[in-house]
Amino acid sequence: MLYSAFRLLATIALEVFFRRIEVEGLDRVPAQGAVLLLPNHTNSLVDPLVLVTAIDRRLTVTAKHVLRQNPLLRALFWALGVVVVHRRQDVDKGADPRQNVEALARLGAILDAGGAVCLFPEGVSHSGPALRPFHSGAARLAVAFAQRHGPSKALSVVPVGLHYTDKDTFRSSVWLRCGEPVDASRWLADHPGADARALTQDIYDRVRAITLNYDSxxxxxxxxxxxxxxxxxxxxxxxxxxxxxxxxxxxxxxxxxxxxxxxxxxxxxxxxxxxxxxxxxxxxxxxxxxxxxxxxxxxMHPGRVALFVLREFELLVVGAPLAGWGTLHHAAPYLATRAAARALSTDEDHWATNTVYPGVVIFLVWYLAVLTLAWWLMPPAWAALYSALLPYTGYYALLYRERAGSALRRTRTFLRFLTKPSLQRDLASEGRAIIDSIGRLAARLDSPHEVTP
Amino acid sequence: MLARIHPADRAVWLILAIAVLVCLARVPGGAAEVWSSLLVHAALLAGFTAYVAFAATSQSRWIAQAARPAVTVGVVFTLYTTLGHLGLAAMPPADAALSWVDAHLLGLHPVALERLQTPLLVEAFAVPYALFIPYIYLSAALGTLGRPPVERDAFLTGWMLTYATSYLGYVFLPAQGPIAFHAADYVSALHGGAFHDLVVRGVASTGGFFGAFPSLHVGSSLYLCVFDLRTNRLRGLTYFPIVVSIYGATLVLRYHYVIDLVAGTVIALLCVRTGPALVRRWMRARMAHGLTPLPGEDAHAVLGLPSAGDDRT
Structure with missing residues (x-):
């Protein structure tokens, strides 16, 4: 019940925060039976949120011990059954790595019961250009499971790739990609003598294969x-x-x-x-x-311009009352969330987390206060109408603002090109020349025998 | 030949043919109005058949981009009036049955709403009701210009199908709506303001009260809104509250029974799904006959304007 409520809230929050959420390979996550999801970790507490909302089954996630110092997160972890792990680098902050034995035992028990567990094998959220080396905890969990149950019970180890277009930008996009699952016991059978370290390397390679990793x-x-x-x-x-x-x-x-x-x-x-x-x-x-x-x-074709004006002007005019109402009623929590994100974030890794989590709390409190007032002060019919319009106009205002911004930007560019046609001519010509150059280089790739200098 | 005929054209042609058949069946011993209706619909059918024959063989992009939307929408909007009158002249009125369904199956007698029909509410609901006309004309323009060809064809097919299906109700279950059928039961006539006067004048100018079942105000506007929600979410969200208000307006202004709204909703939702499916089927049929999926070499261009991908600045 608590998990479902949290999942619903998280889904709404992510739909607002991200412009697009795309999920690929969800069919690779078995609907039943033990599953170990192993994603890359680049967006702090938003990563597990994306997984929890995308995977259509109860997911037990892990979190570092230090997060429990936040009372709100501590309550959330308790409600959702989050398993806390103690990292060596957090010892000075009170972490006790000896307690990981107990954490791994809990995760093992969840898998034994046919549950789904998500571990971040990199052990830390980061903004590095490439995947970091994996810790062996996940592989040890899988090996222990296989040794306990043998081939009679399957554990699907699913590599997961999380890609963000601009993780520190509101209304950016995310792509979640599930790789081909590995059955832990079959893998051990196929690799006689292999240990958790070898499995860690294998999983690392699989996650690397479905993520983008740059040299710099x-x-x-x-x-x-x-x-x-x-x-x-x-x-x-x-x-x-x-x-x-x-x-x-x-x-x-x-x-x-x-x-x-x-x-x-x-x-x-x-x-x-x-x-x-x-x-x-x-x-x-x-x-x-x-x-x-x-x-x-x-x-710059007049017909195209006329269509653009008709399309955008229509939306701008007809949508203005809805957008205005939505903005008026959401400006305060929006600004408060933005201020909280600014105050709490020290790096790009945590900006999304510091927007989404406080945002959920701030908007919940705001909605509760505003709707209580509405039902107290207004006749029931008007209060019901107001309650229905509040989230609708809020979401509308968000989309309207984006669209109006884009329309304004495009109009500005159009006017610049109109007053200075040479600017567009030069930029377009250089742009196409670069695209052609990239195409020519790509053609050389397609015909390797011609690559000789 | 059939594979060459666009599904939107087929839908409109079919409803015209049905109209002519109904007229022919009712001419013996029928009212004089059936005769004039036969002439009008036969002329429309002949003209439309000529257009369909031309469109089926033409490779001009103007057919897809301008002629088809203009001709089909033009004919269908003309039928709005002519079929309403034909139904009333050729078939027994269905008002009593529709009113009975509202009162006994849906539990809402049309006259029971009278206590809500204050001048303020009437005027408030007259606004979205009046907005229906600019909404559909703007949607017709934006739905056919600048849309990718397959999406445009799906839009037009589904929309024409919404009208063609609804017109079956106009012809076979003709009704004038509570405003005429229950006129004697209401304590007083509706009073509003400037917008209500506008609506009243608009209704009078299209020939008065007819074509209550199903509600095309609801069906057509819901179709446009749902199609937009799928392809242009912000526009769909912009008009959604207006479409919801149109539901209320049709009842408050006494033009429709609740069952008309239910039927309009079902038709619209079915057509939103059927339109794209029919276009896909049509494209497959064309390919099976050795034709290109869409007619014309430049089916991707828009009204003589350069389209995405071919504009070289």
Whole structure:
């Protein structure tokens, strides 16, 4: 009951925080029987939230001991049956790693009973460009389970990849990807003499295979810039409200670019470096001009412009009362949540956590107060109408604000191009030239015999 | 040949053919109005058949992007009036049955709402009722211009199907609504303000009270809203409260029975699903006959405007 209520709240909170949540390979998580989910860990307490809401079965998650110092989180952990682990690096904060024996025993018992457990084998949430080495706790749990039950009872070890487009940005997107599960006892049978360390390495490789891992932050930045350009295809952007590419497609594009980038960095380093510098200069020019890569190819055709004006003006006018009402009634908790996130966050790892968790509390309290007042002061029919409109207009105001912002931005860019056509001509020509260069390099990859200098 | 005919065209052609058949069946001994109705619908059917024959063989993108939306929507909006009158002239009125269903099965006698019909409420509900017309015209424009071809065709097919299905009710279960059927039972006539006057004048200009079952105010606006919620969420959310208000408005303004709203809702929700399915089936049928999934080389272009992907600045 408590878990279901929390899951519902978390689902609402994540739907508000993220613009898109995409889940792939959910069928790889068995609906019944023991399951051990092992994701990468890059977004602190939001990672387990994404998993709890996506996986359609009760999930026992683990959390570091120091989080229990927060009384609200302590109550939440108690209500949800979170298993606390003690990390060595937290000993000075009161952690006692000896108690992990008991924690592992609890997790083992949950798996024995056919439950689902989520462990973060990296042991820490981080913003590093690549997966960190895994701790062996998860593998030891799996090996112990297999030794206890043998082939008679399966334990599915599922590698999970969590990808965030901009984890410290409100209304960014997330892609959860479940990899091919491994049956622990079968794996041990297939690898005679292998121990928990070998299984840890195997799981690490599987998680690595379904996540994006960069050599450096620079590589991540370069590929991100290239992907932003490639995704435009040098063509006119889609109308607003219809320009949401799949998150999975974005990360797949990044992975393809990375593959090519790495291979060509060895085979044609000069060409790649020249292209990287060119992309860097182009992005800098776009930033200076305050223009998004896709907007460079904005159509200046009068018919298209008329359609844009009709579409956006209609929404702007008809939606204004709803958006205004929603903004008026949610501005206070929204600003309070933002202030809390700013005050609590010291790094990008925790910004989303410090927005989502306090946000849930702040909005709950706000709703409780406002609705109590409404039912106290208004006749029942009006109070019911007000209660129905409150969350509706709140969500509407959020979408309206985004849309109005995008429309304003596109209008500004259009007017800049209208007054200075050469700016669009130059940017579009350079953008397409870069995309063509990337295409030519990709073609070299497709024909390896031609790569010789 | 059939594989070349667009499902939206088929839906409109079918309802026209049904109208002509009903007229032919009722002409012997029928009212003079049936004769004029036969002429009107036969002319419409002939004209529309000529258009369908041309559209089925033409490869011009203008057919898909401009002619089809304009012709089908134009014919269907014309039928709104003509079929309402035909139903009343050719079939026995269904008001008594609809009112009975409301009172006995749904537990709400239309006249029982009179105590709620204060001038303020009437005027308040007249606003969304009046907004219906600009809403559908704007939706028709935005639904057919600038949408990807398959989505546009699905939109048009489902919408035309909503009207065609609802018109079966207009013809075979003709009703004038509580405002006419229960006119003598109400203590007083409705009084509102400027918006209510606008609505009253609008109804009078389209020929008075007819076509109560099913409610196309509800069916059509719900279809448009649900289709938008699937493809353009913000627009769908923008109009959702107005669509909900239209439900209330049709009752408060005495134009519909509750069962009309239920039927309109069911038709709209079915058509939202059926439209895309019919278009997919049509595309498969075209391919099975060796045709391209959509007609015309440049089915992706929009009204002579450059489309996403082919605009070179």
């Amino acid at each position: 932050r620079r590589e991540s930045a370069v590929l991100g810039m290239a992907a932003e350009l490639v995704v435009t295809a040098g063509a006119m952007p889609a109308p607003l409200g219809r320009d949401e590419p799949e998150v999975a497609a974005w990360f797949r594009l990044l992975a393809r670019l990375q593959e090519g980038y790495r291979q060509l960095s060895h085979e044609a380093p000069d060409a790649v470096q020249a292209l990287v510098q060119r992309i860097g200069r182009y992005r800098a020019a776009l930033r200076r001009a305050g223009i998004l890569p896709a907007e460079v190819f904005l159509s």
